[in-house]
């Protein structure tokens with residue numbers, strides 16, 4: 001949620017470097033964007049609304065701007081940038097970042113929420129500060145400026161941080177200092193380093209074309225760069241910290257679209273490989289977690305959105321495979337479980353980004369009670385991974401499309417492995433998953449896509465559609481609805497198939513599409529009757545199933561894989577959602593109102 005990219009170094013085209021970096025971070029927020037850089041002891045700012053990917057530096061018109069994106073003639077260039085997902089204040093140029101004080105003494109970009117900003121703003125107003133936006137970020141700039149009256153720049157930043165509540169990350173520069181200061185408390189910030197050049201970004205792929213050497217800025221740490229040298233400090237004690245450069249292996253290609261028109265379809269197709277990577281977990285770690293689950297007095301699985309639906313799938317899988325009860329909670333609802341936590345409880349946190357504020361807060365609440373944390377996470381450098389006792393990395397590679405696809409199936413695969421391991425049958429589970437991955441490999445071909453396109457064309461103009469499933473495919477019905485909603489903007493809802501007759505069936509009218517997830521299991525007969533009830537009321541049944549059934553108007557074949565049916569059932573719906581988005585001329589990678597990682601509560 002919001003992307004930060006900043007550059008400190010000797011390259012003269014720093015603003016361009018920052019714009020290119022922001023383009024690679026656009027999936028984090030795409031309402032508006034802005035950059036700032038220092039030139040002749042002045043800080044110049046340029047802001048735009050809309051998507052930065054559509055902005056071309058070569059043809060850009062800077063007539064109404066105070067900047068010209070050309071060479072910066074400074075010994076070291078300081079440039080900061082931001083792509084925004086609006087939280088405080090509407091989407092317009094004024095509210096977009098960077099934010100600054102009246103004469104641009106202090107200019108900063110910020111991600112996260114400064115929770116007590118209104119009290120601080122009221123205090124600063126009394127001191128004579130004038131504000132031009134409704135944002136919390138502008139207040140940080142003024143707070144630092146206030147402390148500049150009595151401290152130097154770095155000290156002023158440190159003093160300001162002491163007064164800030166909430167989760168945030170920011171990068172700030174000052175007219176009267178050659179320092180660039182960055183701080184991290186709960187929102188990601190990673191520093192790429194190449195000799196005396198530094199790239200500060202919300203995510204690693206943003207600076208991969210420049211370097212794969214990084215410093216991890218941990219939570220509650222800040223850094224200051226001056227004359228090509230970097231120093232790190234603890235945010236509470238302000239003691240200096242020693243850090244090591246880490247070399248990472250991510251390649252640029254995996255973070256690019258390649259021959260695919262969109263990241264979403266690229267990531268759907270990658271599931272052939274990503275599943276195998278997820279299954280190939282360190283067996284000792286899986287057994288260690290399974291042992292911890294078996295010994296725990298209560299296991300909570302926590303996640304949000306799609307990752308939450310994976311947690312729900314886990315509840316069913318554990319009951320089915322390991323005959324074990326685990327509790328699921330959305331991150332945002334977790335506090336109500338707090339009274340039941342002890343130091344014998346276990347939490348499994350599921351997340352692609354590892355930065356989702358609601359899940360992080362649940363982890364914090366659990367840690368306070370001594371709960372042991374296991375995370376199933378894609379971004380291994382994330383806050384969540386670093387807060388966990390054990391990390392099971394899903395190894396899906398960068399997921400850029402806002403709608404989660406490959407991370408979802410990898411997370412489901414790991415939950416399946418854990419359930420089998422808890423039942424003492426890890427090898428059986430692994431074998432089943434390997435077979436499933438190979439069947440998915442066969443499934444993902446152009447003919448399959450074409451077949452699904454037939455149905456996408458048939459339903460592209462409907463107002464509403466529904467998805468039904470039973471048992472472990474009930475959460476998959478919910479997840480299917482999320483996928484369809486977020487990229488097609490069609491009103492889609494998932495139901496436990498048996499629940500239809502208790503109310504929702506009233507929504508069915510002539511030709512309402514209903515996707516029925518029909519697996520070859522003990523619930524098959526019941527769900528087929530539920531589909532028939534829908535059909536009798538005019539509904540149009542799209543069956544996702546291993547076999548064609550009389551009740552289906554349209555059949556999408558999936559392999560019969562037994563306990564891994566959630567994996568094979570979600571994939572055709574991901575493809576359908578993608579195709580509907582394209583047919584309806586929506587951007588599947590950057591759906592409206594959303595952002596990739598949700599770092600606000």
Ligand code: F6R
Nearest residue numbers: 305306307351352353356403404
């Ligand atoms: C939907 C989607 C979101 C995320 C949710 C949690 O396709 O991607 O619902 O699943 O915001 O994000 P992570 O997994 O990063 O914690």
